[in-house]
Amino acid sequence: MKLTVTVHDIFDNPKSNIKATASVAFGGQFAAHGFTIMNGKKGLFVNMPSKMNDDGEYVSTVHPITKDARNQLNSAILSAYEQKLEEIANGEENAEGKNHSEDDGQSEDDGDDFEEIPDEDEGMTQTM
Numbered sequence: 001m002k003l004t005v006t007v008h009d010i011f012d013n014p015k016s017n018i019k020a021t022a023s024v025a026f027g028g029q030f031a032a033h034g035f036t037i038m039n040g041k042k043g044l045f046v047n048m049p050s051k052m053n054d055d056g057e058y059v060s061t062v063h064p065i066t067k068d069a070r071n072q073l074n075s076a077i078l079s080a081y082e083q084k085l086e087e088i089a090n091g092e093e094n095a096e097g098k099n100h101s102e103d104d105g106q107s108e109d110d111g112d113d114f115e116e117i118p119d120e121d122e123g124m125t126q127t128m
Contacts, residue, residue, distance in 0.1 A: 001027045003073065005080035007037075010088070019044065020084070022077050032062040037081050044081070046074045 004025040011018050020037040034049030048060040064070040 001072075003076040004028070005076050007080050007084040010081075010084065020081050022080065024073065024077065034061070035077055037077065044078055046077045 023033040036047040050058040
């Protein structure tokens with residue numbers, strides 16, 4: 001599945017483990033926002049979008065179901081983050097707001113931000 005990653009904010013605070021935020025469009029059909037690139041003890045990792053539940057614990061609102069999907073998602077987000085850092089380091093114009101697509105390991109600049117479409121039938125759930 002083609003993943004289009006947009007790295008939004010990059011944080012350069014040495015006291016924080018948060019390095020950047022990102023959004024992902026899945027196959028041009030769905031978008032998820034709120035991914036966070038974190039620096040942990042073993043290096044960079046992707047924190048899934050989450051919200052606090054009634055018990056004060058954070059639970060993921062979006063997450064891959066299979067190991068392969070998790071690897072593909074993590075790889076796409078971290079690759080887009082590294083590419084964004086390179087663009088900034090090279091002083092490239094328009095480094096802010098660029099999208100990066102991954103389709104089975106291939107990466108390309110897309111140039112357009114994906115559009116958020118409001119739900120017309122909020123509250124309806126259907127399994128196909």
